[in-house]
Every structure is written in C-alpha cells, then in structure tokens.
Amino acid sequence: MINSLPSRKHSSCDRRDRTNAPMIFSSKSDPYRKSLARLKPALWGVAGFSAIVNVLMLTGSIYMMQVYDRVLSSGSVPTLVGLFTIVVVLYAFLGLYDFLRVRVLARAAVHLDQALADPVYRAWLRSGVPGAAGRDASAQPLRDLEALRGFVGASPMAGLFDLPFVPLFLAVLFIIHPWLGFLTVAGSAVVIGLTLLNQAMTRGLAQKTLHHDAAAQDFAEGGKRGAEAVVAMGMHTAITTRWRGLHDDALAAGQRTSDPNEALTAFSKAFRMLLQSSILTLGALLVLRGEITAGTIIAASLLSGRALAPVDQVVGQMRGVTTTWAAHRRLADFFAALPPPSTPMDLPTPTGDITLNGVTKFAPGDSGPDQKRLLSQVSFTLEPGDGLGVIGNSASGKSTLAKLLVGVWEPDMGELRMGGATRDQWDPAKLGPHIGYMPQSLVLLPGTIRDNIARFDEEASDADVMAAARMAGVHDMILALPEGYKTTVGGTSGTVQLSGGQVQRVGLARAVFGKPALVVLDEPNANLDTTGDEALTAAIRSLRAGGTTVVVMAHRPSAIAAVNKVLVLNNGQQVQFGPKDEVLGKVLAPVPSKQSPQQVASVRQTGCAKAPDPSALPEASPAAPQTGAIR
Ligand SMILES: Nc1ncnc2c1ncn2[C@@H]1O[C@H](COP(=O)(O)OP(=O)(O)OP(=O)(O)O)[C@@H](O)[C@H]1O
Missing domain, CATH: 1.20.1050 (Glutathione S-transferase Yfyf (Class Pi); Chain A, domain 2)
Known part of the structure; x- marks a missing residue:
C-alpha cells in the first residue's frame, strides 16, 4: 500500500483526458x-x-x-x-x-x-x-x-x-549575353507560374480524392475482416457493389484532380522544349549580329537547360x-x-487494492452539453485478493469499466487509484506487468504461443510461461500442438489456426502471466466449454488466493462463480455493489413465485443461475437479465 503518497486532487468537475490535453x-x-x-x-x-x-x-x-x-x-x-x-x-x-x-x-x-x-x-x-x-x-x-x-x-x-x-548559371548566361539571361529568367517564371496555377487548381480536389480513397480502402478492409460472414451468407455481390461505388467515386475524384494536372504538365513540358529552341534561335540571331561566337550558342543552350533543371525538378515534384x-x-x-518525458517515482510493486471514486467516462470524441456518459459516478473499493463480478445488460458499461481499470481509457471525472496511487503516478512500462487484461475481442499477436503468453518479453523464463499456461489450464493443450509452445499463431504467418476457446485460454494465460496485482477479464468464458469454464474458475480462485485482485465482466453466470463481490451496472449507472450473496440476493430476492428457493440457493453458492423471469424482478433491479444470466 502506498497510501502515504501525496495524492493529486481531482475535483469531480475536473475533466481530464490525457490524449486530449497536449502538454507543450x-x-x-x-x-x-x-x-x-x-x-x-x-x-x-x-x-x-x-x-x-x-x-x-x-x-x-x-x-x-x-x-x-x-x-x-x-x-x-x-x-x-x-x-x-x-x-x-x-x-x-x-x-x-x-x-x-x-x-x-x-x-x-x-x-x-x-x-x-x-x-x-x-x-x-x-x-x-x-x-x-x-x-x-x-x-x-x-x-x-x-x-x-x-x-x-x-x-x-x-x-x-x-x-x-540557379543564379550561378543565370549569371554566366547574363555574362555571355543579357538577352540570353532574360529569356531564361522569363521561361523559368512561366514554368513556376504554371506550377503554382496547377497547385491552386488541384489543392481542394486532391483532398477530396484522399477522402474518397480512404473511404474505399476502409470498406475494403472491413469486408475482408468480415469475410466469413460475407462468404457464408452470399453477400459478395452486395458488398462488391457497395465497394465498387466507393471505388468509382475515388477514381472519379482522382481523374478530376489529374485532368488539369496532366494538361498543365504536358503544356509545361512542351514549353520547356520550346524554350530550349528559343535559346538556340536567339543565340543564332546574336551570332548573326556578331555579338557572340557560334560555340556560345550550344553553351548557352546547355546553361539554360542547367538553370532550368532544378526548377523543373522541384516544380515537377511540387506535390511531393x-x-x-x-x-x-x-x-x-x-x-x-x-x-x-516523465520521471515517475519508482513506486513499490503495486498491490491490488483498487479505489474508484465518482468515476465517469464520456463517449470519446463527444463534446458539448449532450455528451453521452458511458459510465457515471462509479465508486467502489476492492482489497487485494478480492474477486469482483461485474454484471449488467448489453451496453451497460462493463467493457468501459474494464478499459478504465486497466488504463486503456482515462476517467473524465473522478479518480481511480491502484495501490493508493493514481495511474499518472506510475511509469506505464513498469505498471503494465502488474496488470493482466483479457479484452472482449481477443486477438493473439503474430508470434509463438510462448511469445504471446510471455507478452513478448524475451527474458521471460520458461517456468513462468508454463506456470501461467497451467493456471489457465492450457498447458496440455499447448503441448499437444505440433510445435508446442513454439507453435506460431496470429497474423497471416501463424502455422496453426486455434479455435475461439483455445485463443481465449491462451489469452487467459497471457493475462495471468507473472501473477499480476490486478487481472481484468472481459467476458472471459464467451467461447469456453465446461472444461474451460472450470479452468477459468480455478484460475480466478488461485489468483485471488495469491493476493491478486480479479475483476470479471460477465454475461454467463459461471464466470463469476469464484468471486466474492458483485457490481451491477445498468445504462452506465452503478446499481448495486457489495458482497456477492448480498447483491445477488437483492437482485433475485423478490421472485418467490417465479423462482424456487433451491434456484436462489444455487445462485448464491455458485454464481450460476437459471434466469428468473425478468418481468418478476423489482424495478430497483433494472439490470435484471433477459436470458440465462444472473442479474
Ligand atoms: N469507442 C466508443 N466510442 C463511443 N461509444 C462507445 C465506445 N465503446 C463503447 N461505447 C458505448 O458505450 C456504451 C457501453 O458499452 P460497453 O461496451 O461498455 O457495454 P458492455 O456492458 O460491455 O456491453 P456488452 O455486454 O454488450 O459487451 C454503449 O452504449 C456503447 O455504444
């Protein structure tokens, strides 16, 4: 505990967003x-x-x-x-x-x-x-x-x-004959003028082209990411038609940009060739008038070409x-x-005591008085070794809370402390290893399974990697793979395609690697079978026994079997927080006619419930479940 650290005070009106507030x-x-x-x-x-x-x-x-x-x-x-x-x-x-x-x-x-x-x-x-x-x-x-x-x-x-x-070559031309100098200067001025005109005509169009290109590219990549659904549901034609529309818009915008560009480029190219011939003609005239020698004509032509070359080059690359x-x-x-570059204090290893005081998060990018609150005035305290189950309907703010707890997002109001210190007192690189996070959409990074579990730390020991895999109940599954822990996964280079449940369990091993002080699991059992569920529950128990604070965002009741506290969210508001039995009791209590005492007892013991009829739940429990969950 480092409660003695001087705390930075944030008033509840002190909206802070690290990413929005540049510090010059x-x-x-x-x-x-x-x-x-x-x-x-x-x-x-x-x-x-x-x-x-x-x-x-x-x-x-x-x-x-x-x-x-x-x-x-x-x-x-x-x-x-x-x-x-x-x-x-x-x-x-x-x-x-x-x-x-x-x-x-x-x-x-x-x-x-x-x-x-x-x-x-x-x-x-x-x-x-x-x-x-x-x-x-x-x-x-x-x-x-x-x-x-x-x-x-x-x-x-x-x-x-x-x-x-360029003035060096012009000076030599002026020395040879002023007319040759003037002609080259006039020619350069026309070339530069044409370029500036080109720039002015195409500036807005170029921006629009970029915008259309980005939209087409974005849609193309989105389609690729959703390829399975596209193929399965025969959406090729509709998706291709939509992409084709965006692509055609981008092509048309590109064409509108390049039309004046091409015309002016062609014109200025012809003009430069004409200028070379004009220099030769002027030179010949001056020779006839006896003002320069014949050799000087060629030299002047070369010099004017040389004087124009850098202008040409820069002008040709003006867009670049x-x-x-x-x-x-x-x-x-x-x-x-x-x-x-911050020089945070070298704080002692954080413990898992977490305090949230009036934590509020607005929708990123929203501003003005109608800012949408994703989470509003959430306050609770967790001790090291606590297990918190966070339940609530879809879009109630569970993932938002997870992101705030692990530091992906910063609270806009209120404060969040870990080990007594606000997050900005920590060096993120030093705090990271003490946090385990399993996001809802879990992606393994291109590398070996060992790399992924060890969070790509090249100095991680085999023993620690295997301990994490064992805790997640995935060690035997990994050994059964063709190259065991060295099997490559993720990205396009992965040699093995893991199932959703396998990915989730490797993700759990990554989250628990190094026995962090705080582990946050967002819907950790969405893809797990019974064995996976049991492994998850055992992992949570084992982490808590070792003093790790575990927070589990859950839709399925089995995920919170091993927690001792429950937080109920509804529409970003904190509805209930307290010991699991007490909170579940409040949420489930007034349903005697619809739910048997055995059902309620079962929920209290295991956290697993057959869904009560939502219509039977009290109004004070707006987070009551619609299907198969505890709330
Ligand atoms: N990046 C974002 N920008 C703006 N709004 C967001 C963003 N992410 C989430 N939200 C909004 O925040 C609200 C809460 O979403 P959140 O993902 O926290 O809910 P949840 O309880 O985890 O839902 P679920 O159980 O369906 O995963 C939703 O209204 C959602 O639209």
Whole structure:
C-alpha cells in the first residue's frame, strides 16, 4: 500500500483526458527538433557537395565553347585531346560528389527514421485503441515519417540543394549575353507560374480524392475482416457493389484532380522544349549580329537547360514537396504535443487494492452539453485478493469499466487509484506487468504461443510461461500442438489456426502471466466449454488466493462463480455493489413465485443461475437479465 503518497486532487468537475490535453514542452528539447538538429552537419555536407557538383556542371558548356571556338578554328587535335582529358577528370569528380551527396542524404533519412520510429510507432499502436482521441490523427505520424524519410533520401531533395545555384548559371548566361539571361529568367517564371496555377487548381480536389480513397480502402478492409460472414451468407455481390461505388467515386475524384494536372504538365513540358529552341534561335540571331561566337550558342543552350533543371525538378515534384512540408509540420506538432518525458517515482510493486471514486467516462470524441456518459459516478473499493463480478445488460458499461481499470481509457471525472496511487503516478512500462487484461475481442499477436503468453518479453523464463499456461489450464493443450509452445499463431504467418476457446485460454494465460496485482477479464468464458469454464474458475480462485485482485465482466453466470463481490451496472449507472450473496440476493430476492428457493440457493453458492423471469424482478433491479444470466 502506498497510501502515504501525496495524492493529486481531482475535483469531480475536473475533466481530464490525457490524449486530449497536449502538454507543450520546450520545442528545442522535443525529439523531432533534436533529430532535425542532428541532421544539420549532414545537410551542410550535402550543401558543400552540391556546390562542387554545380560548379562542375559548367564543364559541358565551357567544353563546348572551347571545342567550337578554339579547336575547330585552330584544327588542333592535341588541344582537343587535352581538353577532353580535363573533361573526363572533371566529370569523374562530378559523378563522385553527386554519388556522395545522394549517399549522405540516404543515410540522413535512415537516421531520422531510426531516431523517431519508436514514439511514432507507439502513437500508431495507440490509434488502434477504440475511441482513442484523435484516432486517425494518431495513425498519421507513421505515414508522415514515411513521407519525410522518402523525400529526404530521394532525388527531389538533391534538387532542392541545386536550387540556390540557379543564379550561378543565370549569371554566366547574363555574362555571355543579357538577352540570353532574360529569356531564361522569363521561361523559368512561366514554368513556376504554371506550377503554382496547377497547385491552386488541384489543392481542394486532391483532398477530396484522399477522402474518397480512404473511404474505399476502409470498406475494403472491413469486408475482408468480415469475410466469413460475407462468404457464408452470399453477400459478395452486395458488398462488391457497395465497394465498387466507393471505388468509382475515388477514381472519379482522382481523374478530376489529374485532368488539369496532366494538361498543365504536358503544356509545361512542351514549353520547356520550346524554350530550349528559343535559346538556340536567339543565340543564332546574336551570332548573326556578331555579338557572340557560334560555340556560345550550344553553351548557352546547355546553361539554360542547367538553370532550368532544378526548377523543373522541384516544380515537377511540387506535390511531393508540399506533401512533405505538411508531413513535417504535423510531425513537429505531434512531437511538440507529446507529454514531456516523465520521471515517475519508482513506486513499490503495486498491490491490488483498487479505489474508484465518482468515476465517469464520456463517449470519446463527444463534446458539448449532450455528451453521452458511458459510465457515471462509479465508486467502489476492492482489497487485494478480492474477486469482483461485474454484471449488467448489453451496453451497460462493463467493457468501459474494464478499459478504465486497466488504463486503456482515462476517467473524465473522478479518480481511480491502484495501490493508493493514481495511474499518472506510475511509469506505464513498469505498471503494465502488474496488470493482466483479457479484452472482449481477443486477438493473439503474430508470434509463438510462448511469445504471446510471455507478452513478448524475451527474458521471460520458461517456468513462468508454463506456470501461467497451467493456471489457465492450457498447458496440455499447448503441448499437444505440433510445435508446442513454439507453435506460431496470429497474423497471416501463424502455422496453426486455434479455435475461439483455445485463443481465449491462451489469452487467459497471457493475462495471468507473472501473477499480476490486478487481472481484468472481459467476458472471459464467451467461447469456453465446461472444461474451460472450470479452468477459468480455478484460475480466478488461485489468483485471488495469491493476493491478486480479479475483476470479471460477465454475461454467463459461471464466470463469476469464484468471486466474492458483485457490481451491477445498468445504462452506465452503478446499481448495486457489495458482497456477492448480498447483491445477488437483492437482485433475485423478490421472485418467490417465479423462482424456487433451491434456484436462489444455487445462485448464491455458485454464481450460476437459471434466469428468473425478468418481468418478476423489482424495478430497483433494472439490470435484471433477459436470458440465462444472473442479474
Ligand atoms: N469507442 C466508443 N466510442 C463511443 N461509444 C462507445 C465506445 N465503446 C463503447 N461505447 C458505448 O458505450 C456504451 C457501453 O458499452 P460497453 O461496451 O461498455 O457495454 P458492455 O456492458 O460491455 O456491453 P456488452 O455486454 O454488450 O459487451 C454503449 O452504449 C456503447 O455504444
């Protein structure tokens, strides 16, 4: 017990939601800014290489002028050979420095990813929690990091580094002849203007396309997840028709976006070719007027091409540039809003005493005065070793309570303490091993059965894994599998397809692994047979005997056979809480005419009941069952 810890007071009006309340900390210290700052030396290196590469790119033009004006007029082969030798050496260096800058950029992209991948992946994982605030937004950082890494490590980034050297080529053109400089500047202005026009015309359309794409993708994935029902009930045609509609909308939106884009791209491509020819024409005119030499025409054409190339490249990749910039802004905001790295006290191992005081949870994403309350003013206390059965009709808030108890959700009002401390006083990584959770929709992760039971802890001992499996009564079943504990399950790589009941029992083993202080089981026996039920009851008894607090959300009465307390929920409200006999007595007492004394006695002993007629239950028991349950 750590009751002596100073408690953080929350008034009942103190609505707090960790995921909704970004805490900004010094922008200079957030990991994103730090990682960008660490890239600076590499980027300076790339800028240096780019300077060398761009100067060396003058080679072709100068060589042309020399060949036309010096070699052709003198007819000197040794001069040609000498010049060519110099050109070979210069191009070799150009290739080397170009390779070096691309390589540095590729490494920088990988380092950026390595530095940021962990928090970004955690945010992505968290986006899988139902009702997580900003669920879609949370999935975004992973995509944004991919976009940023792809951009930094690819050629458009090198194009950006070439941009500052465009004036170098223009300056040389102006030196050769101002008209050539002006023509190239005017051409570049038209290319840039066309790009901006393209951007302005397609911005809104691009957003709509993304939206339609996401809807089609979402439906396609949902259909795949529900494939069994689709196949069994012959829903292929209806599902395909619905998907086809969404897909066609996405295609049409994509087409509307790309139409102006394609027209402008084609036009600007033709325009750039025209510009090259215009330079040659202007050059020829200037030669005829005796203002430049013939060799200069080719050199000027090469130079204007060189001046336009980075503009072309950046302009051609404008969508990528703007997308990456938006990704950068979102990542900067995401990391700035991360809670500062906390240094929680190294609290002693938590015990299973749980206190809820006025705990209220609103529907995630709801706001305003009509916020839906999933759970309202729930208060109770559990001692280590207590077993609590939570019963109530569908949608009464049982799973919501489970999520709050294990920390998947945070209460919006009231407080929840474990071992005397509120959850925010714990380091989540240290608290996690002391909590066992079996969610209602249980999914085993891709890996071996051992990995799943050991929660992917590579240092877990075989003895602990087997102890958990034995407690869940699943050890023999696992040994009977082709590769025993090493059998791979989950995902698409699993070699064995476990039955629903087997999955549930492996999930139970995972929940009890390491004998946590608190174990929360949400509908743990939904798929269990009698043997599984018995194993579950034995596991709950054994956990409680070892001081673990066990909370079981139950529809089927056998799940709460081994508990000593019962909480009845109805429509998010706490209806009853207390010793099992007392609560079940209150819920079941006023039915003498419909239920025999033997039935009531049986319920009190085992928690298992034949359903009383709901119509016979008192109004004070709104959670009364409709079928086959205890309430
Ligand atoms: N992610 C969510 N966002 C918004 N509302 C939710 C969310 N999850 C659950 N709810 C709502 O919360 C209420 C309680 O749901 P909950 O799953 O806690 O009930 P339950 O008692 O466990 O039901 P069941 O016995 O059918 O599993 C329901 O009205 C449900 O629609």
